[in-house]
Amino acid sequence: MAAATMTLAACGQSTTPPAASGTVAPSATVAxxxxxxGDDLKIxxxxxxxxxxxxxxxxTKDSDAARLVTEPLASYGxxxxxxxxxxxxxxxxxxxxxxxxxxxxxxxxxxxxxxWSDGSAFTADDVAFTFSLMADPKTAVSTSDAAEGVKSVVAxxxxxxxxxxxxxxxxxxxxxVGTCCYILQKKQFEAFQGEKLKDAPGNLKPIGTGPxxxxxxxxxxxxxxxMNDQFREPTKPYFKSVTxxxxxxxxxxxxxxxxxxxxxxxxxxQVEAGILKPMADTSTKGKLLTVYGSSVERIxxxxxxxxxxxGAKRGEPDTKHPFFNGPDGKTxxxxxxxxxxxxxxxxxxxxxxxxxxxxxxxxxGVPDFESTATTDFCNKFDTTAAGKLLDDAGWKLGADNVRxxxxxxxxxxxxxxxxxxxxxxxxxxxQNWEKAGFKVELKSVPADVFFTNTSPDGANHFWADVExxxxxxxxxxxxxxxxxxxxxxxxxxxxxxSANYNRYQNPAYDTVIDQLRTEKDPAKRAxxxxxxxxxxxxxxxIIPVVTRTQxxxxxxxxxxxxxxxxxxxxMYAVQNFGK
Amino acid sequence: MGRYVLxxxxxxxxxxxxxxxxxxxxxxxAPTDPLASFGADPRVPPEVRERIRxxxxxxxxxxxxxxxxxxxxxxxxxxxxxxxxxxxxxxxxQRLPNTLAVVGVAYVIGVLLAVPIGMISAVRRYSVFDHLxxxxxxxxxxxxxxxxxxxxIIIFSVKLHWLPFIYDSTLKITSLxxxxxxxxxxxxxxxxxxxxxxxxxxxxxRAEMLEHLPLDYVRTARAKGLKERLVVLRxxxxxxxxxxxxxxxxxxxxxxxxxxxxEQIFRVPGIGELLVRSIGQGxxxxxxxxxxxxxxxVVLFNLVADVLYGVLxxxxxxx
Numbered sequence: 001m002a003a004a005t006m007t008l009a010a011c012g013q014s015t016t017p018p019a020a021s022g023t024v025a026p027s028a029t030v031a032x033x034x035x036x037x038g039d040d041l042k043i044x045x046x047x048x049x050x051x052x053x054x055x056x057x058x059x060t061k062d063s064d065a066a067r068l069v070t071e072p073l074a075s076y077g078x079x080x081x082x083x084x085x086x087x088x089x090x091x092x093x094x095x096x097x098x099x100x101x102x103x104x105x106x107x108x109x110x111x112x113x114x115x116w117s118d119g120s121a122f123t124a125d126d127v128a129f130t131f132s133l134m135a136d137p138k139t140a141v142s143t144s145d146a147a148e149g150v151k152s153v154v155a156x157x158x159x160x161x162x163x164x165x166x167x168x169x170x171x172x173x174x175x176x177v178g179t180c181c182y183i184l185q186k187k188q189f190e191a192f193q194g195e196k197l198k199d200a201p202g203n204l205k206p207i208g209t210g211p212x213x214x215x216x217x218x219x220x221x222x223x224x225x226x227m228n229d230q231f232r233e234p235t236k237p238y239f240k241s242v243t244x245x246x247x248x249x250x251x252x253x254x255x256x257x258x259x260x261x262x263x264x265x266x267x268x269x270q271v272e273a274g275i276l277k278p279m280a281d282t283s284t285k286g287k288l289l290t291v292y293g294s295s296v297e298r299i300x301x302x303x304x305x306x307x308x309x310x311g312a313k314r315g316e317p318d319t320k321h322p323f324f325n326g327p328d329g330k331t332x333x334x335x336x337x338x339x340x341x342x343x344x345x346x347x348x349x350x351x352x353x354x355x356x357x358x359x360x361x362x363x364x365g366v367p368d369f370e371s372t373a374t375t376d377f378c379n380k381f382d383t384t385a386a387g388k389l390l391d392d393a394g395w396k397l398g399a400d401n402v403r404x405x406x407x408x409x410x411x412x413x414x415x416x417x418x419x420x421x422x423x424x425x426x427x428x429x430x431q432n433w434e435k436a437g438f439k440v441e442l443k444s445v446p447a448d449v450f451f452t453n454t455s456p457d458g459a460n461h462f463w464a465d466v467e468x469x470x471x472x473x474x475x476x477x478x479x480x481x482x483x484x485x486x487x488x489x490x491x492x493x494x495x496x497x498s499a500n501y502n503r504y505q506n507p508a509y510d511t512v513i514d515q516l517r518t519e520k521d522p523a524k525r526a527x528x529x530x531x532x533x534x535x536x537x538x539x540x541x542i543i544p545v546v547t548r549t550q551x552x553x554x555x556x557x558x559x560x561x562x563x564x565x566x567x568x569x570x571m572y573a574v575q576n577f578g579k
Numbered sequence: 580m581g582r583y584v585l586x587x588x589x590x591x592x593x594x595x596x597x598x599x600x601x602x603x604x605x606x607x608x609a610p611t612d613p614l615a616s617f618g619a620d621p622r623v624p625p626e627v628r629e630r631i632r633x634x635x636x637x638x639x640x641x642x643x644x645x646x647x648x649x650x651x652x653x654x655x656x657x658x659x660x661x662x663x664x665x666x667x668x669x670x671x672x673q674r675l676p677n678t679l680a681v682v683g684v685a686y687v688i689g690v691l692l693a694v695p696i697g698m699i700s701a702v703r704r705y706s707v708f709d710h711l712x713x714x715x716x717x718x719x720x721x722x723x724x725x726x727x728x729x730x731x732i733i734i735f736s737v738k739l740h741w742l743p744f745i746y747d748s749t750l751k752i753t754s755l756x757x758x759x760x761x762x763x764x765x766x767x768x769x770x771x772x773x774x775x776x777x778x779x780x781x782x783x784x785r786a787e788m789l790e791h792l793p794l795d796y797v798r799t800a801r802a803k804g805l806k807e808r809l810v811v812l813r814x815x816x817x818x819x820x821x822x823x824x825x826x827x828x829x830x831x832x833x834x835x836x837x838x839x840x841x842e843q844i845f846r847v848p849g850i851g852e853l854l855v856r857s858i859g860q861g862x863x864x865x866x867x868x869x870x871x872x873x874x875x876x877v878v879l880f881n882l883v884a885d886v887l888y889g890v891l892x893x894x895x896x897x898x
Contacts, residue, residue: 044745048848048856050663058616058662058860140634142617144627195634198664216749218673219663220856221848224749245745246845247856252732259737262745353757428651448859452612479624497625 006302029305035233036227038579041239044263046253048220048246053203054182055134055141060569063179063367064267065223065244067571069117069208070182073108073127073161074173076567078291080366080475082177085573087111087122087209089159103168103520108161108176115230116185117213124155129186131163131175138194145479146180171476171519178474178568183209211237211575221246221399231575233253238578254279257554259287265562265577266554267570272421273351293550294365294480295472297356297422299429299543301333304491304503306413306463315463317489317503322408324465331393332410333540336466337362338386339436342378342545345425350546359547363477363533367564368522371530376536378544386436395437403437413464415443415457417450425545453496460496467501470548475567478516481532484541485510504541585766591878598874599649602867607641611861613661626792635661642859648867658864667802667868678837678849680761682886684869685769689760689776690827694820696777697784701792702811719778724771728844731767742767746847755806768845772838776830783826787819821891828884 092098
């Protein structure tokens with residue numbers, strides 16, 4: 001199974017982002033503006049939804065299937081900014097008085113006259129209730145991180161909600177916007193708070209305010225929806241019903257949209273570019289829908305010592321990697337980065353812009369935050385120069401073509417998930433790195449084992465020298481970047497559960513993140529994001545390889561008004577879909 | 580006979596307990612983690628994952644979980660799925676009709692085709708029909724189902740656009756046209772599976788028939804002046820079918836287990852698909868329940884096969 005399953009997406013720089021925040025401009029071709037004029041919308045996900053309460057979701061598939069029914073206050077649009085297409089009447093800002101000057105309180109005005117699909121009125125109470133579910137540790141919801149640091153969410157009146165943060169929060173839309181915060185009906189879930197939430201019938205058939213209502217749900221197979229007669233926009237949705245089918249694999253999902261035309265929307269076509277491109281190019285039935293976000297396929301370098309000989313100390317944050325973290329550490333890391341051929345990977349494996357492009361930054365997707373200081377460093381692909389750099393530092397080639405110094409050989413174990421695209425990338429890396437004098441042993445682990453804190457073969461233990469996978473961020477990168485601070489270093493003390501798998505520990509970097517926690521000025525924040533990014537890249541903690549498209553789906557040629565966003569669910573504007 | 584069956588049933592209980600223990604132990608020791616899907620998701624930080632782990636009861640040691648599970652099973656409570664938070668039995672009941680409609684029908688078709696094919700092949704040994712059926716049988720069990728499945732999809736769905744390759748489990752058969760839809764969407768998976776079943780059973784039937792045809796009792800029957808038809812059908816076929824019936828009975832539990840590969844290819848939401856996905860996601864309650872039910876069926880149908888053997892072959896006596 002391919003990785004990067006549960007991802008928020010990022011904003012387009014490939015195409016000009018359509019429409020600024022506020023509204024998604026309906027394209028001129030919108031069909032007869034009449035609710036239910038279309039018949040059945042067929043959506044195909046090769047992972048099947050298993051639960052329709054997004055707060056208990058275990059993946060994008062669940063969250064996306066829930067989005068047709070339940071909605072957040074606002075969505076993240078293609079420009080990474082909040083978009084008032086949900087329950088909020090407008091986006092609160094400091095300028096319109098919705099956000100307090102000290103960035104602690106956000107006042108959300110809700111749309112008037114919104115009804116739940118059962119006909120009852122939607123009020124601010126439902127919003128406050130949803131927050132209380134998320135904040136209750138006993139419910140153990142997977143979205144609870146958004147409630148972290150939120151002091152309260154209070155219904156001021158029926159149409160006003162005030163979100164108060166415990167401390168000034170520059171990430172002011174943390175609670176309420178996007179996939180974190182689909183609003184549930186208080187009436188439906190009131191009796192199922194705390195541990196009882198998992199038994200709620202509403203998990204399989206939620207009542208919502210969205211454009212569709214669950215008709216039948218077969219967990220792990222298919223959801224069918226009917227249009228919601230109570231939906232607040234009288235002309236939407238266009239489709240009378242939706243079939244959200246799950247299962248199978250990505251290549252055959254691509255076939256279903258491009259070759260047979262069996263479906264209107266096929267999600268996440270993670271297929272090798274060499275297969276996907278001809279299929280999409282020659283198709284008379286469908287086309288590829290892509291947009292960039294913050295997803296970056298990166299190579300991570302281990303700063304701790306993963307040697308098995310260390311026994312219980314293996315990979316702990318207080319050990320030092322023999323050559324990535326010694327006196328020559330930076331030189332060796334730099335040589336590895338110089339021997340990394342991201343252009344070939346982007347061209348041959350990601351189709352040169354089809355599913356990804358050569359990338360150099362970890363903070364990417366928001367033009368204001370994108371650093372250019374790293375460009376020269378990344379363009380320096382040269383295995384000979386990398387070899388020379390090592391030579392000069394005393395790492396001499398042995399008879400076995402592997403460089404060594406003081407009895408330490410540059411032997412690298414390189415791990416990633418079992419995935420054709422990743423394994424091809426590994427081959428290209430190995431070839432070049434070995435030219436520079438490293439010896440590379442490749443290892444691949446099934447994704448279900450790799451992304452765990454419990455397995456010694458997992459990304460968290462990182463008992464290898466380098467590892468590769470994709471990750472991404474919210475539009476505010478603070479929490480994401482926090483994952484490389486010293487106190488986040490993963491180890492047995494935190495049950496291998498912290499975010500800093502590299503075990504990178506640099507006080508200068510920690511300071512930048514501390515500043516980000518309090519800095520309110522947008523321009524200064526942007527500078528800090530760049531600064532953090534540059535440290536990680538130029539100190540070679542991470543070698544970014546490819547900036548991947550966040551959305552890589554196929555849609556039928558007849559499907560209209562699909563504007564992808566890289567920062568929210570792909571279904572964030574499903575009410576606009578038409579034919 | 581009754582005592583024999585009772586004894587066998589009593590022996591089955593410790594067998595099933597051992598099987599359940601092995602299944603649970605393997606699942607517990609496997610590196611798969613039900614929380615792996617949160618792996619690279621920055622929005623589900625460690626504390627949240629730990630909280631979810633606790634809410635699933637995964638913070639207890641696995642032998643404690645095993646004992647709790649066995650006690651629940653004794654009350655016929657198969658627990659809740661980690662992924663869908665719905666009762667495991669609901670998931671299995673939802674999927675059983677699809678599995679029976681595809682894998683079961685394919686098995687029935689396979690048996691119905693295989694016996695006559697095997698019989699005719701044996702009686703008309705080395706005829707054109709025998710050569711054809713032999714060739715067909717070898718193709719049937721040597722070409723893997725994922726290959727035949729893809730081949731059919733490319734020919735009949737992609738090129739000819741005759742048949743859909745996404746199985747619609749919401750289809751309700753209410754009229755002739757919906758019946759037609761059901762047939763259209765089932766043809767390809769059923770063909771793929773029936774091809775394999777037919778091939779195996781036909782070869783078996785043919786071999787058994789060939790063994791019996793030259794025997795003395797057949798010659799006696801012919802010498803009595805019986806028609807060849809009667810000789811073949813009443814004497815040879817009947818005796819040859821004894822081991823075939825056993826084989827067929829032993830194959831029935833496998834129908835329940837679904838067809839993992841074929842279900843995946845055609846997106847048939849059957850039990851095989853549920854099993855393989857649940858294994859991947861570390862959804863222990865679902866995997867353990869399916870495997871336990873499967874094991875129970877295997878034990879039961881072994882008994883059924885043995886009993887049938889005694890009924891069909893009077894020489895065998897159970898005591």
